[in-house]
Amino acid sequence: MSIIGKCIGATVMAIAGASMAAGDPTGATASPQALALLGGLATAVSGNLAHEAYNKLGDKFGPLIFARYPEIDRNHHIIIALRLSHLDAVEAILRRFNESRSSDHDRERQEEAERVSELIKTYLREAKRFQGDTKGGRALEEREVLAALPKAFETALADRSGATPDVQAARHETEAQVLAELNRQIGSDLPPLFIRVFSGSESGQDGWYDLFVRAAASRLKDDEAFKSIWSAEQLSRIVHMLSLTAGKIDRVLDGQVIAAQDAERRHDEQIALQRRILETLSTEKGVPASELSPILERLLGHVDVPIADVPTVLANAVDGLLAKSKTLVAIHNDYPEIDRAINEARNKLKTLDIEGALTTIRSAQERQKELQKEQLRAEARLHFEEADILRPLYDHQGVIDALRRGIELDPEKYWQWCALGDEYVAIGERREALNTFNTALQVAQKFSGEREISVCYDRIGDMRQAGGDTAGALEAHQAGLEIARTLAERDPSNVDWQRDLSISHNKIGDIRKAGGDTAGALEAYQASLDIRKTLAER
Structure with missing residues (x-):
């Protein structure tokens, strides 16, 4: 064709x-x-x-x-x-x-x-x-x-x-x-x-x-x-195609109908079997069928439980859950909230409330995860304190090791990432410093405010300029400048934000001067000077 x-x-x-x-x-x-x-x-x-x-x-x-x-x-x-x-x-x-x-x-x-x-x-x-x-x-x-x-x-x-x-x-x-x-x-x-x-x-x-x-x-x-x-010709082609395939299609449909009927019959048989199992066990255990039904549904969802064994498995499960509901744990001083959650879940098992018991346990699990995070953050403070003690002694490697251990436990503090980058700068590891400052930027964007993001851009700009990447340095400092300008315009009375904007203009001036853009450098320096004059006159 x-x-x-x-x-x-x-x-x-x-x-x-x-x-x-x-x-x-x-x-x-x-x-x-x-x-x-x-x-x-x-x-x-x-x-x-x-x-x-x-x-x-x-x-x-x-x-x-x-x-x-x-x-x-x-x-x-x-x-x-x-x-x-x-x-x-x-x-x-x-x-x-x-x-x-x-x-x-x-x-x-x-x-x-x-x-x-x-x-x-x-x-x-x-x-x-x-x-x-x-x-x-x-x-x-x-x-x-x-x-x-x-x-x-x-x-x-x-x-x-x-x-x-x-x-x-x-x-x-x-x-x-x-x-x-x-x-x-x-x-x-x-x-x-x-x-x-x-x-x-x-x-x-x-x-x-x-x-x-x-x-x-x-x-x-x-x-x-x-x-x-x-057109008539096109329609005739379709009719012809229909006549050729209708018989085959009907055979396929007949097979689908038979398969659907078989599936419906099997479904009805399974429902009847489940009803018999529930009625029998309800009479034996003295437990309402409505309480047994959720447990049966969970058992039937596992392919490794043969249908013939379901009545026995269900009876054993009910016995085990009811027995557990009668035994409460002692409340210990170490983790009393865990003991209380276990007892609350076991109380729910008295009525075979599986979902309620699981919800109680899973809520307690989430709380423990939060407590573990808090414990890790507390431990991280000790490592950060160690770094602060070693920093004035110029033990750069010791500071780096302490900061890395602390950051591993609590990676959401952007200023600790910046501090780590500063230490890499001090020992001449510019590539590690730049990578660390980029990570600090990502952390600040996720967990901190606009001023912190601007600080990270300035550090990235400094490292790019030190590495000879003038265009990259200008791009980073320009991003920091835009944030500093937004903050300064938002609150003209905030001295820190005005000073940040002045510093950003000055850094832009340094980069333009190094690139031979004298007019651009002069404009940036003048903007920085005007802000400093205003602050001095207050």
Whole structure:
């Protein structure tokens, strides 16, 4: 098939696929399921044909397609609709992911999930700003989206030899490609929970693929611009294709129906078994079934517990938990808060409140982590004090060792990083000093205020100038100057901030003078002098 033919064929197939997924546009007699499945087939093929044509023709793709159909505007409706449907599906998955992760009590996983969620939100916002221009980098973005369109049913369309395609395997392969593309777009690995929600395995809801197909069909089925390019010849091709594949599709659907019925039967059997187990054990132990149910659910979530052993395992678990609830620990002087948390959790086990007990224990764990951090910060003060004692004795290596030990325990003090950098300067280790000052800047930006950030920029500028990097030194001092100016203008009565601004102007003057910019140096020195005069007159 020629490239132009593939372009036109891709356009028609995308329209046909979306329209048939929503309803029968041809009047042919076929089941709604067959039409919907064929819609998926047509849409998948359109993505492949259009992607190949794009690779061959680049920016000429739009003119070649739309010159033949002038009644359609130049915004590439089909590609945009498919692309936006993909983004809508990802957005729906993100909402489900955020809902699912809300019950996770692990702080690190929650922080990581929140970070990834924000990255995906940013990606979606930026992606939806695109309105259809195919020039430059945006054409590449369209190609990437088309490359990620579902191929799950393409095998079924292409293979007319009678062999049954592995539809699920093809679908999973496509979902993996889309996840890989999403990873590249946000520049970060996706959490396992997001991947389960994406595939639809987390809560039994539809996954990305199902959401994408429905969204694409909804966008395309009522668009008048698309309807205008349909012709009798094109429709006849679709009807012919339907007649060739309907039988095979129906066989696939029949198999899916049988599989669904089997799954439903197994589910009903499992529910009945669980009910019998709960009723029996409730009678034996004198414990309400409602209290036993959460424990049973947790046991069934572990694959290493055979179903036949569940009644025995559940009974043993109940006995063990109830026995533990009757034994409280003594309150010790060393860690009384831990003892109290354990006793509170065991009291909750009297009613088999597993979740309540776990929440109590995990809250105590978080508190201990905070206490450990406080202990480390306290220990760090001793090392910082050691450095202060050694500093006037010019024991530079001793000061460096003490500061490094303290910083390892409490890395959030920017001024200790600066002090460490000053010691490296004193022994001539300019590279180590510059690296340390850069770290001090990062710490100040995260934990300190604007003035501290300005101080770090000045130190970085000094080191760059000492190393002969005049341009880098000017850039750093200029950044420090802007912060100093902002602070000075915010509070003209603050003497320290006015003095900082004067020093920053003076440093800029030194750099411009060293670079031969006499006029720039004079301007900077004059600004510094004016501030000092004002301070002297107060």
